Amino acid sequence: MILVLRKNISEKEFDAIIKRIEELKLKPHISRGEERTIVGIVGDSRTKELEHWEELPGVEEVIRILKPFKLASREFKKENSVIEIGNGVRIGGNEVIVIAGPCSVESEEQILTAAREVKKRGAKILRGGAFKPRTSPYSFQGLKEKGLELLKLAKKEIGLPVITEALSIAQLEKVAEVADIIQIGARNMQNFALLETAGKMKKPVMLKRGMMATMEELLMSAEYVLSNGNPNVILCERGIRTFEKYTRNTLDISAIPMLKSLSHLPVVSDPSHGTGKRNLVIPVSLASVAAGADGLMVEVHPEPEKALSDGAQSLTPEMFGDLMERVRKVAKAVGREIT
Ligand code: PEP
Ligand code: MN
Numbered sequence: 235m236i237l238v239l240r241k242n243i244s245e246k247e248f249d250a251i252i253k254r255i256e257e258l259k260l261k262p263h264i265s266r267g268e269e270r271t272i273v274g275i276v277g278d279s280r281t282k283e284l285e286h287w288e289e290l291p292g293v294e295e296v297i298r299i300l301k302p303f304k305l306a307s308r309e310f311k312k313e314n315s316v317i318e319i320g321n322g323v324r325i326g327g328n329e330v331i332v333i334a335g336p337c338s339v340e341s342e343e344q345i346l347t348a349a350r351e352v353k354k355r356g357a358k359i360l361r362g363g364a365f366k367p368r369t370s371p372y373s374f375q376g377l378k379e380k381g382l383e384l385l386k387l388a389k390k391e392i393g394l395p396v397i398t399e400a401l402s403i404a405q406l407e408k409v410a411e412v413a414d415i416i417q418i419g420a421r422n423m424q425n426f427a428l429l430e431t432a433g434k435m436k437k438p439v440m441l442k443r444g445m446m447a448t449m450e451e452l453l454m455s456a457e458y459v460l461s462n463g464n465p466n467v468i469l470c471e472r473g474i475r476t477f478e479k480y481t482r483n484t485l486d487i488s489a490i491p492m493l494k495s496l497s498h499l500p501v502v503s504d505p506s507h508g509t510g511k512r513n514l515v516i517p518v519s520l521a522s523v524a525a526g527a528d529g530l531m532v533e534v535h536p537e538p539e540k541a542l543s544d545g546a547q548s549l550t551p552e553m554f555g556d557l558m559e560r561v562r563k564v565a566k567a568v569g570r571e572i573t
Contacts, residue, residue: 237273260282307453321395367401379408415440469501470501506532519561535550537550
């Protein structure tokens with residue numbers, strides 16, 4: 235349920251509305267737009283429905299959101315959410331933000347070289363996994379805390395904000411100390427306890443679509459983070475599992491405009507995990523930007539053939555340069571920019 239407040243609402247009226255919401259043990263989510271302030275109310279739907287919100291002074295309109303996700307919905311917020319990352323980087327505005335770096339942080343030299351190479355070619359955010367969710371317990375699990383330290387070093391030396399994954403609640407604080415964006419991976423998309431805890435933080439969260447998740451399920455997961463108080467959520471389409479075997483996953487291009495129409499949250503596309511194949515990353519990146527993605531997340535390794543994870547889908551720095559050049563043209567053609 236959304237209360238659209240009158241333009242000239244007094245402070246006293248506003249406070250009374252918030253007080254009433256809290257008295258009913260419901261949660262107010264305030265969003266101050268340029269034109270109007272709106273208050274989203276979440277909590278027990280029976281209590282919500284019984285109240286005569288229309289009659290509260292200062293309320294202009296009451297909108298009932300029929301979708302199961304509320305705070306994530308376009309009905310709740312008409313304008314696109316723009317998430318401030320730091321270093322002047324913002325995701326969700328007119329600029330398409332490119333996130334790049336290796337799948338895993340492997341060594342000081344590897345992450346510093348990767349950071350330097352991608353920054354030089356226009357990446358705005360550095361990626362690199364310290365805690366890695368691997369199918370096999372015998373595969374490289376990431377450098378863990380040491381990986382976080384190296385990311386911190388790369389951030390300082392090269393000057394790019396970083397994104398890295400937290401696999402568990404126990405890792406969240408540690409990851410948040412270094413990361414500018416906390417990544418919640420596909421395998422954890424419905425780890426509701428993790429989502430709730432990330433929701434109690436202020437740090438931006440990038441939530442990746444689960445490999446068997448519908449868009450509605452992705453948005454419901456985003457709702458967990460939002461309803462716990464963290465408005466800084468970025469959605470990521472990274473491919474879903476289908477019967478197709480030539481690609482690692484099937485990147486759902488249609489999810490990009492669909493999510494953008496259902497939600498005000500920024501949408502990033504990950505063509506690396508989406509395809510699993512280096513030679514498909516550029517064309518699928520172009521398609522993603524054409525379809526309206528607010529960002530791309532691309533795996534780039536100084537020496538992909540030596541990568542400890544996801545080498546087959548990692549680009550060389552030179553290929554990444556080619557990607558940037560081509561993606562800039564598509565961005566321009568669809569009225570976006572990449573600086
Ligand atoms: C990743 O980005 O490194 C990753 C593990 O992605 P996903 O959770 O989408 O598989
Ligand atoms: Mn990877």
